[in-house]
């Protein structure tokens with residue numbers, strides 16, 4: 523057994539954590555670039571904590587998905603404002619943008635030099651500026667991952683800037699920031715978190731450290747996702763989902779993912795579908811396809827036993843079958859406000875193209891069994 527585990531240098535978790543931020547980041551410099559979503563008001567408590575501690579801030583609000591040009595503009599702005607470090611407060615897109623900006627503040631050359639697939643894929647030479655990640659959703663776990671997903675509209679793909687040197691300096695997870703997240707966004711981001719706990723647990727690079735995060739996280743998501751969606755002010759449900767998201771991030775960054783995320787990359791590049799919605803629509807069908815393929819072609823694979831364990835946790839029944847776990851997820855997805863992929867324009871005529879691209883995605887390579895093109899196509903059709 524060989525594995526490696528790396529994460530943010532420091533993880534701070536708890537209600538109100540964001541109000542103490544200034545104390546925690548004084549050592550990183552006197553001016554922060556603060557990347558926010560479209561509504562910078564969410565950052566107010568955090569900004570006043572910086573001011574109280576004598577730290578200046580330059581706010582960089584962004585909307586939609588991060589594109590290469592967003593990162594380039596952010597780097598130029600940070601340099602003009604003489605920022606020493608970067609804070610992102612927002613969803614996964616905002617965190618990924620800040621992560622990429624902090625990285626490119628210290629690495630020379632163009633962003634494209636370092637991007638996989640569409641760029642030259644060079645390794646980063648230097649650690650970026652200190653980066654503090656503060657999630658306001660509970661799903662992506664981006665506060666502890668080592669890549670930033672960026673969209674290239676001209677190539678119609680999403681690609682990653684990736685390096686162990688991109689792990690955030692500090693991850694601050696304050697569940698209170700998620701209390702006013704609307705039900706639909708709570709549902710899709712929460713189902714992304716659940717996917718990011720199930721896929722690393724059955725994937726080819728699972729290891730004992732990521733396993734323990736997955737088991738605990740699946741348990742928390744199973745008991746709290748519905749409650750967080752339908753009663754957003756529920757303190758313990760929100761804390762559970764913030765932890766589930768964090769644990770999913772720890773697991774995926776150190777183990778890998780699977781076919782759901784193999785599909786999510788190309789679909790996210792081709793259609794205006796939020797990542798969480800794509801994962802939600804595909805999760806039960808990919809679980810079913812994997813279980814069927816494992817039974818048919820590799821019945822002694824450890825992943826099959828793990829699907830039984832997942833089912834036991836989800837259904838709270840130690841004797842549950844793997845299929846009962848799939849049914850539980852299917853019921854959860856249909857009870858929550860989650861659209862199917864057809865709602866984003868994905869049709870039968872796109873299936874072959876998506877399957878071809880997904881088969882080569884890096885996440886697909888960690889799936890516990892190789893799914894055939896026919897199996898992938900059939901799985902995708904069920905999510906349309």
Ligand SMILES: [Zn+2]
Pocket residue numbers: 662714717718783797801
């Ligand atoms: Zn995901």
